[in-house]
Amino acid sequence: MQIWLILGVILLLAAYGYQRGKGGALAAVSGDASQLHSLPSYHGAYVALWAAIPALIACVIWLSAEHQIIEALVVSGLSAESQALEPQRLALLMSDIRNLSSGDIVRADPSLEVQAAAARYTELASISLYAKFAVIAALSAICLFFAKKRIAGQFRARNRVERIVRYIMIAASVIAILTTIGLVLSLLFEAWRFFLRVPFHDFLFGTHWSPQTAIRADQVGASGSFGAIPIFAGTLLITLIAMLIAVPLGLFSAIYMSEYASPRARGAIKPLLEVLAGVPTVVYGLFAALTVGPYVRGFGESFGIDASSESALAAGLVMGVMIIPFVSSLSDDVINAVPQTLRDGSYALGATQSETIRQVVLPAALPGIVGAVLLAVSRAIGETMIVVMAAGLAANLTANPFEAVTTVTVQIVTLLVGDQEFDSSKTLAAFALGLVLFFVTLALNIIALKVVRKYREKYD
Amino acid sequence: MLDSETNSATIADPKVVCRDVSVSYSGKQALFDIDLDIGSHQVTSLIGPSGCGKSTFLRCMNRMNDVIDGCVVTGSISVDGVEILDDEIDAVQLRRRVGMVFQKPNPFPKSIYDNIAYGPRIHGLVRGKDELDEVVQTSLERAGLWEEVKDRLLQPGTGLSGGQQQRLCIARAIAVRPDVILMDEPCSALDPIATARVEELIDELKRSYSIVIVTHSMQQAARVSQRTAFFHLGIVVEVGETEQIFTNPRDERTQGYITGRYG
Ligand SMILES: Nc1ncnc2c1ncn2[C@@H]1O[C@H](COP(=O)(O)OP(=O)(O)O)[C@@H](O)[C@H]1O
Ligand SMILES: [Mg+2]
Numbered sequence: 173m174q175i176w177l178i179l180g181v182i183l184l185l186a187a188y189g190y191q192r193g194k195g196g197a198l199a200a201v202s203g204d205a206s207q208l209h210s211l212p213s214y215h216g217a218y219v220a221l222w223a224a225i226p227a228l229i230a231c232v233i234w235l236s237a238e239h240q241i242i243e244a245l246v247v248s249g250l251s252a253e254s255q256a257l258e259p260q261r262l263a264l265l266m267s268d269i270r271n272l273s274s275g276d277i278v279r280a281d282p283s284l285e286v287q288a289a290a291a292r293y294t295e296l297a298s299i300s301l302y303a304k305f306a307v308i309a310a311l312s313a314i315c316l317f318f319a320k321k322r323i324a325g326q327f328r329a330r331n332r333v334e335r336i337v338r339y340i341m342i343a344a345s346v347i348a349i350l351t352t353i354g355l356v357l358s359l360l361f362e363a364w365r366f367f368l369r370v371p372f373h374d375f376l377f378g379t380h381w382s383p384q385t386a387i388r389a390d391q392v393g394a395s396g397s398f399g400a401i402p403i404f405a406g407t408l409l410i411t412l413i414a415m416l417i418a419v420p421l422g423l424f425s426a427i428y429m430s431e432y433a434s435p436r437a438r439g440a441i442k443p444l445l446e447v448l449a450g451v452p453t454v455v456y457g458l459f460a461a462l463t464v465g466p467y468v469r470g471f472g473e474s475f476g477i478d479a480s481s482e483s484a485l486a487a488g489l490v491m492g493v494m495i496i497p498f499v500s501s502l503s504d505d506v507i508n509a510v511p512q513t514l515r516d517g518s519y520a521l522g523a524t525q526s527e528t529i530r531q532v533v534l535p536a537a538l539p540g541i542v543g544a545v546l547l548a549v550s551r552a553i554g555e556t557m558i559v560v561m562a563a564g565l566a567a568n569l570t571a572n573p574f575e576a577v578t579t580v581t582v583q584i585v586t587l588l589v590g591d592q593e594f595d596s597s598k599t600l601a602a603f604a605l606g607l608v609l610f611f612v613t614l615a616l617n618i619i620a621l622k623v624v625r626k627y628r629e630k631y632d
Numbered sequence: 633m634l635d636s637e638t639n640s641a642t643i644a645d646p647k648v649v650c651r652d653v654s655v656s657y658s659g660k661q662a663l664f665d666i667d668l669d670i671g672s673h674q675v676t677s678l679i680g681p682s683g684c685g686k687s688t689f690l691r692c693m694n695r696m697n698d699v700i701d702g703c704v705v706t707g708s709i710s711v712d713g714v715e716i717l718d719d720e721i722d723a724v725q726l727r728r729r730v731g732m733v734f735q736k737p738n739p740f741p742k743s744i745y746d747n748i749a750y751g752p753r754i755h756g757l758v759r760g761k762d763e764l765d766e767v768v769q770t771s772l773e774r775a776g777l778w779e780e781v782k783d784r785l786l787q788p789g790t791g792l793s794g795g796q797q798q799r800l801c802i803a804r805a806i807a808v809r810p811d812v813i814l815m816d817e818p819c820s821a822l823d824p825i826a827t828a829r830v831e832e833l834i835d836e837l838k839r840s841y842s843i844v845i846v847t848h849s850m851q852q853a854a855r856v857s858q859r860t861a862f863f864h865l866g867i868v869v870e871v872g873e874t875e876q877i878f879t880n881p882r883d884e885r886t887q888g889y890i891t892g893r894y895g
Contacts, residue, residue, distance in 0.1 A: 535740075
């Protein structure tokens, strides 16, 4: 509520600044706009941006620091006894105080201390509200005033606006990058906590995975075991099956589309493949679990192989189909990027079309195709829904595609779903797996993009 | 059709004979009833302003127009007396005998050796590695490139300079032992020194091959060719001995073009 009010005020000031800047610029040259260095609207935009941006930044900083500061102040006013509570108890106490202050129902009859603290909390919050309002409005007005003062006939408002816009763009990308860094840091931190409990090499090279830790000491199977090799092997097995499907089919359809298909056929097929790429993976998962899985089991049984209905083969097959459009559209792009002059050169030597494709076009496109395949592999490794639904949970260390296996993503999901303590080895293991997944896919993507880029440079 | 008084479209000992050749792209006509003979063991140059149909005409002679969607060629073209516009004729085989060099050097992204060996390999022209080595060497020698690349045959052809790349493409074309070589502005992407080398090479090659070259440079046409045909708006305006065309053009459009009034 208050945030909308503040934003409204900033917006109003900015609009006012725009008019003042525009008017001021025209006034500076007594109405003759041709004498201005920049169009009047640039002067207006310059003042408006100054009125809005510092105030917005202040607003964001204030809002993100407000709670911590108020709570620290409230805590410092509590009795020494309460301050000495363990962090979790203290957090509970604080939430009582907050609830009381906001008028929500409190769990029990509040003690006097809590009531006093709640009153203090209310008071601080309202001080903060007014101060925030005053400071931000004042900041906006002051910036507006100084920006307006700079307006003159020869003032380079256009260049200034350009620069401010550039900073806004930079800020946007910095936010994206910082988020990624934060993500990696949180992964690293939680994974580090896991490795404090489970040795690194036990995790990376252990061959037994059963993450059930006991909640009570008298339970059976209490210890929990975190050897991740079966999970990595399962992931690789499914990825391999998927790539065996996706690479030939995707590549051949790309070759057909870019070299053989008439423009009309191409116009029909390409969108169809793109539709395939847009199907939500959960739908593929259903297909894998309910249609392909039982079929694979029946198929295995008819050969006397003992197959389970959740199998690596079912998940891998469907995942391969899911990735076909990915491979084909990327390969289609790189094949199309091979210059026509190379094909002409080959035809002019009396080569047929298939000779040209095999011996000139594909070798020229090869680095790009390798890049496409690597990107597809990283997609396959990170794919979750299909394997959750069709690959199973059993961490079998096997190369038999008819058996159920499990993957990194499946384990992360199962480790974190449901009621969990957030600092047990079991949940922390999910972060360790996530970290591995992150670095593997990151490495694959970097290599793939490098390969693709190198290839692009060659034909510019 | 040509006016026989002002033109000598026919010659005594032709390698390629073109009669009534018309070409249209998706219904839009680009060439109109071209009559032109290409002499054996000489260089014929095609000149004319951009878009007048020189490249189109060149591509008729090795049926590279087949590759272009919507392109229709009519009339008659015979090479050594054999009609090549006939559907019976295998365009792929024809292109082995009528080679082509393009405006922009287009070496394959393969080694220098493999660039030359490509044609002989797909046509099965050689038996064994020794014979292939020999073809590669003689082709490079004839293209005047051997000395420059003999120590780096296995490095990529795309790593050569522009002029070297173009000579590599010429070597690649002669490696399949064609009868006719078509060159579409082969020097337009090259610097003057590389151009001079390629011109020398063309002069050399005419002893063994019949060459047709499209060029925008009057000097180049005058230097390398024995016969010149002037194209304008899809017709051959004038064709004759190069010397006659440049010193004593009979048509005023030819005169206008070679003296630089348009083009
Ligand atoms: N692939 C093509 N598709 C459609 N029109 C073409 C194509 N190639 C050439 N043309 C047309 O044919 C005419 C002759 O072109 P071209 O033979 O390339 O001329 P030149 O080589 O003399 O500059 C031009 O009008 C051009 O627009
Ligand atoms: Mg041309």
